[in-house]
Amino acid sequence: MDYIEAMKELASEVLDLLGEGLWIPEKQVFSRQIKDVQSDSVLRFNHYAAVKQQGPFSKGCQEDRIGFGEHSDPQILTILRSNDVGGLEICLNDDGLWIPVPPDPTQFYLIIGDALRVLTIGRFVSARHRVLANTCGDSRMSIMYFGAPPLDATISPLPQFVSSQKPRLYRPFTWGEYKKAAYSSRLGDCRLDLFKPGI
Structure with a gap:
């Protein structure tokens, strides 16, 4: 329980800094969502067993090594920590290029x-x-x-970000609706597409 509380505090501090950096008058606008007693935050442990090295003439491919498939996290913020074994990769663009994230057991990663x-x-x-x-x-x-x-929290852009030049990209929805969509679709699907206006 102490670790969970520490992670909640760390996440809250990061989110408050984001609010401050965005010049939001109420900088706790993001952190209060996870500090709420009804918060749906969760702590999870993952173990990825090593796989046998493919031989030089093997037809094995990188997909054979997938420990957890391509996805984006549905929540507000993820704080990740791992041992010194690599494997985490991010895709920054739609070009399909995957960039390895060097492991560092002394650091936290924010997603x-x-x-x-x-x-x-x-x-x-x-x-x-x-x-x-x-x-x-x-x-x-x-x-x-x-x-x-x-x-039951509504996920919708903060009013100060919405303008005629920057309209809403998605219709308002509750976290419960989004969570249901996230867990009833395939891992790699872009679940936000389900909440585009008119869908």
Whole structure:
């Protein structure tokens, strides 16, 4: 419980800094979502067992090493920590180029979630990422804190971000609606597409 509370505090501090950096008068506008007693935040542990090294003449491919498939996190913010085994990769563009993230067990990694992307009309982008299993015999271990709002919280852009030049990208929805869509679709699907205006 102490670790969860520490992660909640860290996530809240980061979100308050984001609010301050965006010149939002009430800088706690993001953090109060995960500080709410009804917050749907969760802590998860992942273990990615190593896979056998493919031989030089093997027809095995990188897809055989997928430990956790391509996706974006639906929550507001993810705080990730892992052991010293690599495997995390991010895709920054739609070009399909995957960039490995060097492991560092002394650091925390922050991943923007879809909910924060909606709240800021894309000022912060939820990066697509995946995890590949290691081939050198060591397993990857990671622990993630997913900072999420209450199920009945409405996810909609902050009014100060909406303008005729920057209209809403998605219709308002509750976190419960989005969570249901996220877990009833395929992992790699862009679930935000389900909430575009007119759909």
